[in-house]
Amino acid sequence: MIRLDNIVATYTTQRGHVNAVDGVTLEIPDSIVMGIAGESGCGKSTLMKVIYGDIGFPLSLSSGMVDYGFVNERGEPVTTENIRREWFRHISYIPQSSMSSLNPVVRIRDQFVDFPATAGRKKEVLAQVRAFVPKLGLPPEAIDAYPHQLSGGMRQRIMVAMATFFQPEVILADEPTTALDVVVQKSILLLLLDLQKEMGNTIMLVSHDMGVHYQITQKMLIMYAAKVVEYADTDDLFQRPLHPYTLMLINSLPTIGDDRARHGLPGSPPSLWEMPQGCRFAPRCPLATALCRKEEPPLLEHERGRFSACHYAASVPELKQTLQAGPRLSEIAHDTAQLTADVERDV
Amino acid sequence: MKTILKAQGLNKTYHLGSFPRTIKVRALNDINLTIESDEPVIISLVGESGSGKTTLAKVILRLVQPSSGAVTVAGHTVAGKGTRPSRTEFLRTVQPIFQNPFEAFSQYRTVDAYLLETATRVARLHKDEAVRAVEEALAAVGMQYKDVRGKYPNQFSGGELQRASVARALIPRPQLIVADEPVSMIDASRRMIIINLFLALKQEFQTSFLYITHDLATAYYISDYIAVMNKGRIVEFGDAKQVLSRPQHEYTQLLLDSIPRLDYRWVDRRNASPGKY
Numbered sequence: 001m002i003r004l005d006n007i008v009a010t011y012t013t014q015r016g017h018v019n020a021v022d023g024v025t026l027e028i029p030d031s032i033v034m035g036i037a038g039e040s041g042c043g044k045s046t047l048m049k050v051i052y053g054d055i056g057f058p059l060s061l062s063s064g065m066v067d068y069g070f071v072n073e074r075g076e077p078v079t080t081e082n083i084r085r086e087w088f089r090h091i092s093y094i095p096q097s098s099m100s101s102l103n104p105v106v107r108i109r110d111q112f113v114d115f116p117a118t119a120g121r122k123k124e125v126l127a128q129v130r131a132f133v134p135k136l137g138l139p140p141e142a143i144d145a146y147p148h149q150l151s152g153g154m155r156q157r158i159m160v161a162m163a164t165f166f167q168p169e170v171i172l173a174d175e176p177t178t179a180l181d182v183v184v185q186k187s188i189l190l191l192l193l194d195l196q197k198e199m200g201n202t203i204m205l206v207s208h209d210m211g212v213h214y215q216i217t218q219k220m221l222i223m224y225a226a227k228v229v230e231y232a233d234t235d236d237l238f239q240r241p242l243h244p245y246t247l248m249l250i251n252s253l254p255t256i257g258d259d260r261a262r263h264g265l266p267g268s269p270p271s272l273w274e275m276p277q278g279c280r281f282a283p284r285c286p287l288a289t290a291l292c293r294k295e296e297p298p299l300l301e302h303e304r305g306r307f308s309a310c311h312y313a314a315s316v317p318e319l320k321q322t323l324q325a326g327p328r329l330s331e332i333a334h335d336t337a338q339l340t341a342d343v344e345r346d347v
Numbered sequence: 348m349k350t351i352l353k354a355q356g357l358n359k360t361y362h363l364g365s366f367p368r369t370i371k372v373r374a375l376n377d378i379n380l381t382i383e384s385d386e387p388v389i390i391s392l393v394g395e396s397g398s399g400k401t402t403l404a405k406v407i408l409r410l411v412q413p414s415s416g417a418v419t420v421a422g423h424t425v426a427g428k429g430t431r432p433s434r435t436e437f438l439r440t441v442q443p444i445f446q447n448p449f450e451a452f453s454q455y456r457t458v459d460a461y462l463l464e465t466a467t468r469v470a471r472l473h474k475d476e477a478v479r480a481v482e483e484a485l486a487a488v489g490m491q492y493k494d495v496r497g498k499y500p501n502q503f504s505g506g507e508l509q510r511a512s513v514a515r516a517l518i519p520r521p522q523l524i525v526a527d528e529p530v531s532m533i534d535a536s537r538r539m540i541i542i543n544l545f546l547a548l549k550q551e552f553q554t555s556f557l558y559i560t561h562d563l564a565t566a567y568y569i570s571d572y573i574a575v576m577n578k579g580r581i582v583e584f585g586d587a588k589q590v591l592s593r594p595q596h597e598y599t600q601l602l603l604d605s606i607p608r609l610d611y612r613w614v615d616r617r618n619a620s621p622g623k624y
Contacts, residue, residue: 040534152396181395181561182605190613208535211607238609252536254568255609256591262568264539268504329568334546336487 002028002051002170002202007064009043009050012057018272019062020046022226025299028219030069030169033196033203035217035234037210037249039269043226044206048172051204052093053083070169088115092163094173101159102147108158109143112165129165136161136191153184160191167199174206189216210250214238222246225269225280228299231307242308242316245281251323259328279311287312287319348383350419351555352390352407352523355379357416357427359402374402375413376579382572387555389545391566391587393602394576400559403576404527407557408443409434421522438469442516446528448508452500458508459496462515470519484514487551488544506537513544517552527559542569563606567591575599 009021021043028034036044046059055061061080068078070090078086087093095101103111109126118125130140136157147155156176163171173192177185193216196203207213213220213234220237222230222245230243241247252264267284270276278296282288291311299309310316357378363370376399382390392400405411406426407418417427423440424430445451452458459481466477482492488510500508509529516524526545530538542565545556560566566573566587573587575598583596594600607613 039536182563182607183395183601186605186607186613189607193614209607211609214609215607215613249536250609252539254539254542254564256564256567256603256606262539263543265536268537334543334550336489336544336547336551 001030001069002026003067003069004028004051005064005067007047007050007066008062009046009055010060010062011046012060015273019226020059020272021050024064024228026221026228026231028202028204030202031196031200032218033193033205033216035213035220036204036206036223037208037213037220038223039208039265041269041272042223044223045174047223048093048174048204048206050080051170052091052172053080053087054093055080068170086168088162088168089166090168091170091172092166092168094159094163094171094176096175097179102155104147107144107146108150112143112162129161132165133158133161135195137187153180153188156180156184156188157191160188160195164195164199167201169201171196171201171203173203175208176205177212178207178209185212192216210238210253222249225275226272227280227309228307229281229309231299233305236306240317241320242302242306242313243281243310244285244287244312244316244319247316247320247323259330260324260326261329261332279309287315348385349421350381350383351388351421352380352382352557353419354381354403355417355419355427357403357406357418358414359399359406359411360414373579374399375406375416378403378416378579378581380574380581380584384571387549387553388571389549389556389558389569391570391573392557392559392576393561393563393566393573395561395602397578398576399579400576401527404443404525404557404559407523408441408525409437435469435471438521439519440521441523441525442519442521444509444512444516444524444526444529447532448505448512449500449532451512452508454500457497457499458503458511459492459498462495462511462518465515465518480518481514484517485511487517487548488514489540490514506533506540509533509541510544513541513548517548517554520552521554523555523557525557525559528561529558530565531560531562538565545569563591563602575602 004024004026007021007024008019010017010019024047036047038044049059050061051066066080068083070078072078072082072086083091112129113122113125129143133140133143138154138157142150142154177188180188189212192203205217217234220232220234221228222243224245230237230246237246238250241250248265252262254262265284270280276283278294279292282292297309297311299307302308302313357375359375361372361374363372382388392403394400402411406413409426413427418425420441425437425441452461462481463477466472466480470480472480485492485495490510495511530541533541546569548554549556558570570587573590574581575583577598583590583599590599594603
């Protein structure tokens with residue numbers, strides 16, 4: 001089990017310090033696929049960086065620690081202090097753009113063995129790599145190529161291969177498929193699932209696509225303005241969200257076969273420098289009251305295994321029904337006045 | 348019935364590599380497409396990268412010369428043999444919106460300079476009329492001229508700047524706006540503002556849209572017609588709702604099966620891991 005204890009991650013900028021992750025406390029069970037979702041700037045990628053232990057200027061950890069729940073070679077528990085030594089062997093990271101993550105002037109096989117863990121036995125490791133890559137739907141010769149000779153999907157598979165080769169306990173994937181077409185995306189996601197099933201490791205996946213989360217995650221973390229707003233099993237979270245933000249995130253985009261008019265999420269997230277008092281989602285929330293604007297709701301366990309940071313978590317299912325009874329696309333007038341109204345809420 | 352968009356026998360072959368080893372890539376392979384309607388329509392062009400959808404857009408926008416064939420928009424031949432109207436007349440008929448507004452606008456010029464220049468040069472308006480046209484176009488996308496004046500692109504958010512580029516395209520009152528992946532750079536929660544804007548502008552400005560995307564869900568939401576492209580060919584064309592609910596071609600089926608949907612799963616996750624699930 002990975003334990004995050006009151007993580008506060010701070011960026012140092014010209015304007016001063018800003019908390020991109022602000023007090024996240026979590027327990028992540030082993031051997032699951034966990035999804036992290038939220039809008040740009042909500043802190044999901046920063047949280048990934050913290051979990052990966054990639055902390056360095058301008059990012060710093062102001063408070064808290066990650067306990068990874070396993071011990072290193074010397075028998076010491078692995079925490080944020082010493083996680084860097086476990087990179088690749090026990091924790092690995094699949095970055096967003098495989099295009100810019102591979103060195104363009106070095107053959108892929110040389111990049112594969114280019115870290116201290118393989119010192120002195122590169123030939124042996126390379127033979128293992130050659131045996132391993134066909135599992136990912138790649139020809140063994142692919143590792144002899146330079147990155148530009150491969151397609152985007154193949155390069156992403158190479159990144160997945162690098163991240164899974166040592167069968168690490170934890171794999172972090174930051175938007176692993178955003179640059180890819182849907183057909184390739186599906187194959188990469190199913191590949192990740194197969195590998196996870198085989199190795200039994202924990203995968204943490206950041207994506208802005210709620211469909212991707214529904215397809216492959218078992219638990220989900222929803223972040224908003226540097227805070228966790230909901231944390232629950234994926235099935236429960238999609239069926240009956242307990243935070244209005246989660247509900248609106250699921251409902252913001254159209255789906256095929258559903259003719260309801262959609263307006264996205266009104267407004268935009270608050271600036272990290274000017275956080276509103278009380279609940280950070282209140283300015284955009286249809287359920288917000290004076291209480292929300294005054295008092296920040298803590299992340300509470302409303303039902304077994306279901307965490308939500310909302311004063312009115314119990315009213316969210318009702319809101320869902322109201323939204324689902326909304327007008328169809330053909331029933332509303334399409335005029336720019338309506339749009340202006342949408343935009344004006346967009347402070 | 349008015350012909351909104353017509354492509355006849357359109358081919359485009361790219362020659363890649365240098366002399367002894369050139370590779371021919373048929374980006375467009377005999378594209379025939381006719382869309383006739385009295386009302387303005389939104390046509391979606393979907394397909395994976397490399398399917399030729401951007402090449403088709405570039406041909407319609409006169410950015411690429413087709414190898415053979417012709418394209419007609421609202422009675423004007425805009426590409427191929429017999430391309431008649433002058434460049435400005437063409438730009439009054441067809442206007443583009445690009446994927447990344449931060450690349451479309453130079454960061455060293457103010458956004459309103461682009462808008463005014465479109466009004467004076469393309470729409471041929473005098474200065475006072477130009478300002479009025481810019482105000483009107485900005486109002487249509489929910490912005491105000493005073494908020495845009497003198498601002499550089501980096502002072503806008505992605506969504507705002509994309510709305511400004513929609514306003515710019517509206518100024519000459521074109522027959523067709525070609526939007527190449529207009530929302531893929533915008534945060535998912537705010538995409539619908541642009542998508543709904545297209546629906547509203549279709550009604551109010553009587554403009555047709557060619558919406559190029561790989562996102563079938565938004566294509567389903569706004570379009571009247573849909574064309575599915577694969578390897579340079581249009582493999583399926585028809586009423587958007589019909590094509591996406593009852594696809595005939597296996598490639599359309601494959602695309603639909605690959606969308607991560609919210610109503611059924613590719614694999615059952617309940618017994619997937621030995622965890623506590």
